[in-house]
Amino acid sequence: MSKVAIYAGTFDPITRGHQDLIARSLTFCDRLVVAVAANSAKTPLFSSDERMALVRAAVGDDPRVDVRKLEGQLLVDFAREVGARLLIRGLRAVSDFEYEFQMALMNRHLAPIETVFMVPSLDTTYISSSIVREVARYGGEVDDLLHPAVAAALKAKIAERRAER
Amino acid sequence: MSKVAIYAGTFDPITRGHQDLIARSLTFCDRLVVAVAANSAKTPLFSSDERMALVRAAVGDDPRVDVRKLEGQLLVDFAREVGARLLIRGLRAVSDFEYEFQMALMNRHLAPIETVFMVPSLDTTYISSSIVREVARYGGEVDDLLHPAVAAALKAKIAERRAER
Amino acid sequence: MSKVAIYAGTFDPITRGHQDLIARSLTFCDRLVVAVAANSAKTPLFSSDERMALVRAAVGDDPRVDVRKLEGQLLVDFAREVGARLLIRGLRAVSDFEYEFQMALMNRHLAPIETVFMVPSLDTTYISSSIVREVARYGGEVDDLLHPAVAAALKAKIAERRAER
Amino acid sequence: MSKVAIYAGTFDPITRGHQDLIARSLTFCDRLVVAVAANSAKTPLFSSDERMALVRAAVGDDPRVDVRKLEGQLLVDFAREVGARLLIRGLRAVSDFEYEFQMALMNRHLAPIETVFMVPSLDTTYISSSIVREVARYGGEVDDLLHPAVAAALKAKIAERRAER
Amino acid sequence: MSKVAIYAGTFDPITRGHQDLIARSLTFCDRLVVAVAANSAKTPLFSSDERMALVRAAVGDDPRVDVRKLEGQLLVDFAREVGARLLIRGLRAVSDFEYEFQMALMNRHLAPIETVFMVPSLDTTYISSSIVREVARYGGEVDDLLHPAVAAALKAKIAERRAER
Amino acid sequence: MSKVAIYAGTFDPITRGHQDLIARSLTFCDRLVVAVAANSAKTPLFSSDERMALVRAAVGDDPRVDVRKLEGQLLVDFAREVGARLLIRGLRAVSDFEYEFQMALMNRHLAPIETVFMVPSLDTTYISSSIVREVARYGGEVDDLLHPAVAAALKAKIAERRAER
Numbered sequence: 001m002s003k004v005a006i007y008a009g010t011f012d013p014i015t016r017g018h019q020d021l022i023a024r025s026l027t028f029c030d031r032l033v034v035a036v037a038a039n040s041a042k043t044p045l046f047s048s049d050e051r052m053a054l055v056r057a058a059v060g061d062d063p064r065v066d067v068r069k070l071e072g073q074l075l076v077d078f079a080r081e082v083g084a085r086l087l088i089r090g091l092r093a094v095s096d097f098e099y100e101f102q103m104a105l106m107n108r109h110l111a112p113i114e115t116v117f118m119v120p121s122l123d124t125t126y127i128s129s130s131i132v133r134e135v136a137r138y139g140g141e142v143d144d145l146l147h148p149a150v151a152a153a154l155k156a157k158i159a160e161r162r163a164e165r
Numbered sequence: 166m167s168k169v170a171i172y173a174g175t176f177d178p179i180t181r182g183h184q185d186l187i188a189r190s191l192t193f194c195d196r197l198v199v200a201v202a203a204n205s206a207k208t209p210l211f212s213s214d215e216r217m218a219l220v221r222a223a224v225g226d227d228p229r230v231d232v233r234k235l236e237g238q239l240l241v242d243f244a245r246e247v248g249a250r251l252l253i254r255g256l257r258a259v260s261d262f263e264y265e266f267q268m269a270l271m272n273r274h275l276a277p278i279e280t281v282f283m284v285p286s287l288d289t290t291y292i293s294s295s296i297v298r299e300v301a302r303y304g305g306e307v308d309d310l311l312h313p314a315v316a317a318a319l320k321a322k323i324a325e326r327r328a329e330r
Numbered sequence: 331m332s333k334v335a336i337y338a339g340t341f342d343p344i345t346r347g348h349q350d351l352i353a354r355s356l357t358f359c360d361r362l363v364v365a366v367a368a369n370s371a372k373t374p375l376f377s378s379d380e381r382m383a384l385v386r387a388a389v390g391d392d393p394r395v396d397v398r399k400l401e402g403q404l405l406v407d408f409a410r411e412v413g414a415r416l417l418i419r420g421l422r423a424v425s426d427f428e429y430e431f432q433m434a435l436m437n438r439h440l441a442p443i444e445t446v447f448m449v450p451s452l453d454t455t456y457i458s459s460s461i462v463r464e465v466a467r468y469g470g471e472v473d474d475l476l477h478p479a480v481a482a483a484l485k486a487k488i489a490e491r492r493a494e495r
Numbered sequence: 496m497s498k499v500a501i502y503a504g505t506f507d508p509i510t511r512g513h514q515d516l517i518a519r520s521l522t523f524c525d526r527l528v529v530a531v532a533a534n535s536a537k538t539p540l541f542s543s544d545e546r547m548a549l550v551r552a553a554v555g556d557d558p559r560v561d562v563r564k565l566e567g568q569l570l571v572d573f574a575r576e577v578g579a580r581l582l583i584r585g586l587r588a589v590s591d592f593e594y595e596f597q598m599a600l601m602n603r604h605l606a607p608i609e610t611v612f613m614v615p616s617l618d619t620t621y622i623s624s625s626i627v628r629e630v631a632r633y634g635g636e637v638d639d640l641l642h643p644a645v646a647a648a649l650k651a652k653i654a655e656r657r658a659e660r
Numbered sequence: 661m662s663k664v665a666i667y668a669g670t671f672d673p674i675t676r677g678h679q680d681l682i683a684r685s686l687t688f689c690d691r692l693v694v695a696v697a698a699n700s701a702k703t704p705l706f707s708s709d710e711r712m713a714l715v716r717a718a719v720g721d722d723p724r725v726d727v728r729k730l731e732g733q734l735l736v737d738f739a740r741e742v743g744a745r746l747l748i749r750g751l752r753a754v755s756d757f758e759y760e761f762q763m764a765l766m767n768r769h770l771a772p773i774e775t776v777f778m779v780p781s782l783d784t785t786y787i788s789s790s791i792v793r794e795v796a797r798y799g800g801e802v803d804d805l806l807h808p809a810v811a812a813a814l815k816a817k818i819a820e821r822r823a824e825r
Numbered sequence: 826m827s828k829v830a831i832y833a834g835t836f837d838p839i840t841r842g843h844q845d846l847i848a849r850s851l852t853f854c855d856r857l858v859v860a861v862a863a864n865s866a867k868t869p870l871f872s873s874d875e876r877m878a879l880v881r882a883a884v885g886d887d888p889r890v891d892v893r894k895l896e897g898q899l900l901v902d903f904a905r906e907v908g909a910r911l912l913i914r915g916l917r918a919v920s921d922f923e924y925e926f927q928m929a930l931m932n933r934h935l936a937p938i939e940t941v942f943m944v945p946s947l948d949t950t951y952i953s954s955s956i957v958r959e960v961a962r963y964g965g966e967v968d969d970l971l972h973p974a975v976a977a978a979l980k981a982k983i984a985e986r987r988a989e990r
Contacts (some may be wrong), residue, residue, distance in 0.1 A: 005523075027581070028498050028500075028524075028580075028611070029582050036215075040552070074304070075306075077292045101586075102291045102293070102296070105617060106292075106578065114523070115614060116612065117612040117613075118612075119596055119603075122600060122947050123537075125432070125947065126436045131436055135440070140404050140406075141440070159537070168688050192745060193663050193688065193689075193745075193746050193776055234448075238468055239465065239469070242469075242470075250687060250688075256761075256777065262692065267455070267461070269777060269779045270782060271465070279688070281686055281778055282751065282777040283759055283776055284768075287621075288617060333828075333853050335853075348930070357910060358828050358830075358910075415853075435944060436946060442851070444849055444852055446941040447942040448939065448941055449940060456782075568964075569960065569963040569964070571965075572964075590761070594667075595949070597956070601948065604951065620762070621762045621766045621769065626969070630766070633732070633734040635737075635770055785927070786928075791927070798898055800845035800935055825842065
């Protein structure tokens with residue numbers, strides 16, 4: 001039986017840190033579903049369709065990776081639908097760890113699903129979508145933090161927002 | 166002289182985790198005042214009157230427990246009014262711990278009041294009001310996380326909100 | 331060559347904790363630029379000009395300290411402009427530490443700039459601008475947490491806000 | 496290709512917490528090698544052969560689990576020998592997390608090997624071999640913390656030690 | 661019914677930090693048993709009888725405080741003997757917190773006993789018995805960290821040890 | 826007046842992580858005294874003279890760096906002797922942070938001395954003297970973790986120890 005895993009997030013936008021984790025998880029999963037959360041507490045910079053397109057651009061056409069929208073349902077219900085019993089999470093910091101720990105326990109309470117945590121590549125530890133958005137907003141260089149297609153999309157989006165104001 | 170303690174929070178809504186802590190604190194307090202904070206940074210799902218009613222429903226009619234609204238005053242002033250010199254807090258995680266620590270020191274700076282921290286029951290560590298609200302919003306099962314009256318009220322509230330949209 | 335350092339923050343308003351850190355950093359820096367961040371995620375209580383004036387009032391006229399506005403640019407670009415290669419940060423708690431760590435790495439990635447962390451004076455560990463604002467809002471005593479000019483400005487601002495409602 | 500993973504430790508003795516993690520890791524590994532570290536900084540209570548026998552007794556004869564001694568070599572070299580590219584670790588606490596994080600990075604530096612972290616079952620979070628040994632030493636009940644064969648061996652070992660003194 | 665609590669430790673020797681916690685716990689306990697652990701992993705500087713005498717000297721003759729030796733039994737069994745159902749612990753740091761948390765859960769598993777954590781006075785946060793011993797060993801000043809009788813005993817003990825070598 | 830700082834440790838042996846921190850601290854100190862602690866709780870692999878020689882070899886002949894032995898005195902007394910009022914510490918992890926915090930407060934209590942914390946280079950975060958010694962002991966590659974002269978000395982020392990047994 002093949003092992004299907006889920007890697008869920010907002011991906012606003014996908015960074016080299018996310019790409020690194022996707023690559024690492026494929027060393028022990030047969031198939032990985034990247035679940036792009038449509039709604040989050042904060043209004044995202046990119047629409048959910050844009051975010052899915054950028055994940056696809058960054059991941060390339062690896063047949064083992066599937067990009068899907070997660071909307072209006074619990075992650076454990078989504079997992080049942082796609083046949084996954086494994087959730088992948090990156091752990092960077094202690095504060096991540098505690099929230100993730102609580103979510104892993106709640107998910108396990110709700111369904112027979114396991115969460116495994118991985119350590120991201122060292123040179124991506126300081127990259128998060130929110131910091132990357134802020135650096136780009138003030139004209140900082142983000143080319144080595146993002147896939148070229150994502151970097152271009154981020155610059156275009158910020159120019160567009162600036163023009164609107 | 167009887168020992169009066171305060172257990173303050175938003176209780177939006179009260180969970181089995183809160184109930185567990187209330188029961189444990191009664192092993193060394195003679196009277197416990199549950200202080201329901203009327204205003205919080207985020208808009209609560211239930212009104213403060215609803216939240217107080219749900220606390221009362223979950224706690225039952227234990228004469229040692231008193232449910233009160235905390236509104237427009239510092240916790241240390243409220244404590245003076247109800248004759249309490251002890252604050253009870255649950256500690257689940259390191260991040261809780263640090264904020265709580267800072268608040269305990271500030272409260273002690275403002276008034277002669279001590280804070281004691283308790284460890285919640287293991288099977289309630291992954292239960293928080295915010296996670297419970299989210300699980301319920303997407304149709305997940307919350308019956309073993311909440312008192313029956315609270316679970317019913319939460320389902321009704323979410324159905325009501327959905328109807329409004 | 332003289333050593334210039336930057337101490338950046340929102341300072342809404344400056345507390346005795348901030349003043350303590352400024353004094354300590356002058357034991358090894360020749361000049362300190364206090365950078366008052368004009369825009370933050372949350373709407374500040376004081377305008378950026380008010381916040382700068384309060385920093386100046388609290389620091390006094392020490393010729394080694396310069397108060398500037400940080401607006402619309404990355405901290406590393408601001409640092410280049412003022413000729414600083416050192417950032418000063420206070421560390422109170424583990425959760426501070428992790429975010430600060432990530433920012434220090436990102437800043438170092440963007441420019442040749444080092445971050446050094448200092449331990450604030452013990453009797454200021456529970457003082458933060460947000461807790462001080464909340465204590466003042468409910469009529470608590472803030473005179474020993476703030477410089478007299480800052481305490482007066484905070485009381486006036488809160489009275490003004492109350493009158494507006 | 497089958498996925499082989501390693502779960503390494505001192506297992507002095509194996510607890511229900513370890514058993515729980517072994518069972519969970521088999522939901523995504525095809526084969527698991529339990530590596531019993533022969534030498535540790537502290538003198539173990541049980542010899543390495545006894546500890547291996549107790550692991551076998553607790554795990555039962557699951558053909559997917561292999562118990563081996565780890566002695567005189569780096570874990571990454573052992574992994575290469577047994578054909579594993581995945582290390583399994585349990586994460587209970589923040590302090591665990593940081594040491595484990597550092598080891599995961601060092602192992603990745605030494606060889607192409609990934610570490611995944613799992614959350615143990617809640618009702619095993621307070622069980623560690625060292626606490627179990629201490630409880631047993633003072634006559635406390637350990638029957639619900641250990642496999643029956645392990646509990647019996649621990650009581651016998653402690654009686655034997657007492658007789659020697 | 662009176663509330664009896666236990667405050668257990670090695671007290672090698674008792675510091676002003678310990679004294680502070682004892683005083684604070686008496687604001688909500690009727691009687692406090694200070695349990696001096698006779699054996700610890702590391703060889704203590706003072707014998708258990710000396711450590712008990714120093715606790716008594718530092719605490720003075722408060723009839724609510726009882727000093728006892730804890731030897732050869734589990735803390736939960738000791739608690740049953742002295743009629744206590746409450747353990748008092750001081751929390752200074754996150755690393756304390758996690759170990760204490762695990763012990764609180766194990767003790768609760770073994771017996772109907774609750775642990776409450778308190779925040780020590782700010783000006784004692786950097787005082788621990790081990791740091792105090794090290795400062796005294798190299799001739800540093802410990803008079804403001806210890807009760808006068810304890811400071812005198814520590815200086816005498818260190819002089820005695822030096823003479824022996 | 827020139828700024829003198831101290832970087833103290835066991836350096837058993839000095840790693841690229843230590844070298845990185847020394848280089849970074851020279852961006853804001855005029856002179857750095859590397860203090861090699863002669864006695865530590867654990868028996869070091871290298872003698873204090875060997876450790877000092879390896880620090881010198883790794884640092885090269887930078888006139889701003891002075892290597893000294895720290896023996897039989899408090900760090901604050903040593904600092905007074907060498908005219909330093911600044912201590913440099915590397916911060917890698919939360920657990921480091923707490924102990925370091927406590928020591929910084931105690932040192933400040935004992936003398937007018939400040940501690941500043943720096944973030945090591947990312948690619949050295951998983952390097953510690955103890956992990957390096959263990960990797961070398963089992964024949965792992967340490968050439969990219971240590972200065973060539975230090976790597977050679979470590980291999981020689983381990984071969985020597987092996988021959989003695």
